Amino acid sequence: NAGVTQTPKFRVLKTGQSMTLLCAQDMNHEYMYWYRQDPGMGLRLIHYSVGEGTTAKGEVPDGYNVSRLKKQNFLLGLESAAPSQTSVYFCASSLGQGRVDRYNEQFFGPGTRLTVL
Amino acid sequence: LAKTTQPISMDSYEGQEVNITCSHNNIATNDYITWYQQFPSQGPRFIIQGYKTKVTNEVASLFIPADRKSSTLSLPRVSLSDTAVYYCLVGDRGKNQGGKLIFGQGTELSVKP
Numbered sequence: 602n603a604g605v606t607q608t609p610k611f612r613v614l615k616t617g618q619s620m621t622l623l624c625a626q627d628m629n630h631e632y633m634y635w636y637r638q639d640p641g642m643g644l645r646l647i648h649y650s651v652g653e654g655t656t657a658k659g660e661v662p663d664g665y666n667v668s669r670l671k672k673q674n675f676l677l678g679l680e681s682a683a684p685s686q687t688s689v690y691f692c693a694s695s696l697g698q699g700r701v702d703r704y705n706e707q708f709f710g711p712g713t714r715l716t717v718l
Numbered sequence: 719l720a721k722t723t724q725p726i727s728m729d730s731y732e733g734q735e736v737n738i739t740c741s742h743n744n745i746a747t748n749d750y751i752t753w754y755q756q757f758p759s760q761g762p763r764f765i766i767q768g769y770k771t772k773v774t775n776e777v778a779s780l781f782i783p784a785d786r787k788s789s790t791l792s793l794p795r796v797s798l799s800d801t802a803v804y805y806c807l808v809g810d811r812g813k814n815q816g817g818k819l820i821f822g823q824g825t826e827l828s829v830k831p
Contacts, residue, residue: 632817643805643821651816691761695817705811707819709761
């Protein structure tokens with residue numbers, strides 16, 4: 602089991618460029634999440650998904666779009682990158698529901714470090 | 719989602735027991751209390767979760783008083799490798815909430831030799 606993987610690990614963009622971050626999980630989890638973490642701060646939820654084909658906004662959704670076309674993948678898109686989007690991006694997944702006691706436990710990927718110049 | 723307050727930082731020495739207290743005065747009836755640990759350059763990792771009284775697992779204990787307005791994460795005999803940021807989170811586990819987590823600043827624990 603690879604768990605949660607993120608692609609790429611690092612990326613440098615120029616202002617106005619676009620890119621897509623890919624998150625993949627092999628645990629058959631229903632729920633998936635995208636967070637950003639800025640220096641010295643906790644994680645902030647950008648968007649999340651409670652199932653294939655569904656997405657919802659989190660705390661800081663502006664400037665980002667997401668898609669969950671397949672259950673195992675959750676894509677985060679930046680259409681026109683801005684320096685304020687320089688951050689470390691984490692993807693996570695969880696069972697979401699079920700009889701297992703820790704069904705809401707979120708498993709995090711290794712992160713993507715994005716710099717926007 | 720209930721707001722939580724925890725110390726910004728704590729120092730300890732190897733072999734000591736560390737207790738990190740989290741305040742959550744507005745906790746709701748359906749809310750659970752969960753703690754995550756984050757090492758530098760890594761994503762957070764689940765440590766422990768509880769609803770009331772005491773929960774213990776292989777790495778930590780979680781103490782929750784009857785009024786549930788606070789909780790204490792206890793790490794027995796810490797080592798250098800326990801140096802990390804610890805987050806206290808409070809939220810409803812139900813499907814309607816989408817399993818969302820709201821991270822605060824966390825407590826930066828530094829363990830010294």
